[in-house]
Amino acid sequence: MKNRIDDLIEFPTQYIFKIIGINTQTFKDNVIQLFHNKKNKTIKFNLSRSNKYLSVTVEVEILDKEELLETYDKIKKIEGITYFL
Template sequence: MSDPQTMIDRLNAMHTFPGPFLFKVIGENEPTFVSRVVQAAVNAIGGDADVDVETRESGKGKHIAVTLSAQVQSPQMVLDVYELLRAVQGVRFMM
């Protein structure tokens, strides 16, 4: 992974902050996965965060894709969200 400053520079070049940001997480389709993903994002953004959630199951139902849309204040906040998402049990891939 790139150093944090490089990631911040890239995020600043590609997005306007503050503003909306999409997080995509794919993981095991089990009963509490989506709620754990949402809670991780809310913990990073702040307790009053308004996070829109969309989900889609894989064809065989083994995995689920979770798309989160949230208002973020800075590129550091994006990195903070990803850091907490990485720790969620069952995560297989993030974008």
């Protein structure tokens, strides 16, 4: 995967993360906390029809491949996560 990233993405880049999880304040707070130190970011929230799930779209500048991989590793550890892209 690491070599493929180099072929597909030119860094730095504006990158979009899509994170879906159980609609809890903890999940929402953990996603916000993950990106709190990033300057140029946009975070959008969308509830499922049943209000059970929360979809979070984060657009943020990623400086290099290492930062991208580290961010995905941190996303995987978020409590309540069900899916991410």
